[in-house]
Amino acid sequence: MHDSDERALLRLLQAGDDAAYEEFVRAQTPRMLSVARRFLRNEEDARDAVQDAFVSAFRAIGNFEGGSRIATWLHRIVVNASLMKLRSKRRKPEESIEELLPRWQEDGHAARPAAPWAAEKLVEQDELRKLVQAGIERLPESHREVLLLRDIEELDTQEAAEMLGISTNAVKTRLHRARQALREVIDPALREGT
Amino acid sequence: MLTCREFADFLMAYLDEELEDVQRDEFEQHIELCPPCVHYLATYAETVRLGKQCCVSDDGPPPADAPETLVQAILAARRVR
Numbered sequence A: 001m002h003d004s005d006e007r008a009l010l011r012l013l014q015a016g017d018d019a020a021y022e023e024f025v026r027a028q029t030p031r032m033l034s035v036a037r038r039f040l041r042n043e044e045d046a047r048d049a050v051q052d053a054f055v056s057a058f059r060a061i062g063n064f065e066g067g068s069r070i071a072t073w074l075h076r077i078v079v080n081a082s083l084m085k086l087r088s089k090r091r092k093p094e095e096s097i098e099e100l101l102p103r104w105q106e107d108g109h110a111a112r113p114a115a116p117w118a119a120e121k122l123v124e125q126d127e128l129r130k131l132v133q134a135g136i137e138r139l140p141e142s143h144r145e146v147l148l149l150r151d152i153e154e155l156d157t158q159e160a161a162e163m164l165g166i167s168t169n170a171v172k173t174r175l176h177r178a179r180q181a182l183r184e185v186i187d188p189a190l191r192e193g194t
Numbered sequence B: 001m002l003t004c005r006e007f008a009d010f011l012m013a014y015l016d017e018e019l020e021d022v023q024r025d026e027f028e029q030h031i032e033l034c035p036p037c038v039h040y041l042a043t044y045a046e047t048v049r050l051g052k053q054c055c056v057s058d059d060g061p062p063p064a065d066a067p068e069t070l071v072q073a074i075l076a077a078r079r080v081r
Helices: A003-014 A018-039 A043-063 A070-089 A125-138 A141-152 A157-164 A168-190 B004-009 B011-015 B021-033 B035-055 B068-080
Strands: none
Touching (some): A003 A070, A018 A070, A018 B068, A070 A141, A070 A157, A125 A141, A125 A168, A125 B035, A141 A157, B004 B035
């Protein structure tokens, strides 16, 4: 969308134009639902989060000054609504990530030295997708959400920290551990010669 | 000389170019001498790439599967607010 179209759309939305609102909802809902589904395992929860996000967005649209694309602004609201929904569903204490991290010998060498991954295994799309998605699902929630925010939704460290209410250092630590754990989990299936 | 464990601990900071010059030099010396850590670095970076690739479809527009019931619920929620 050109900048002039974006500004025109924003004016219509801020003026409460019904047709513009409906068009915007129809255009953005598929992508926003995909975002919510990445955070929430339950389809009903994902739909609730998207609906909550649109309601929040249109309550706040009058104050939106166009500092980013409208879709980018809405994306952040959907991510936040998804995190809120995730929190409301959290019941039991999460497992430690330590079990999934690389293991080390006393002298600092890896217990299982890294090996290259087989190129042919990296192009088998369906299997690869299932493998990686299952790996992400195995991460403890506090690490999975950081990985989703930073590596998948591409928020920067500061944005992720603000959204989660933690320090930027905590975001960096969790992200690095989440990546290490995910690497460990998918490594056996991707190593050359396995 | 860094150990492999220290190499792994500092890996993200290295990739984000957040290491001090001295630390970066030590890191790069380790890379030259330790093939397993070269593989670790490559597969760590590949993990980040695969995470994105496998969770977000890059091959075209997002699926046009917005359920009409959801669209109608969003439109209705605005009307009653």
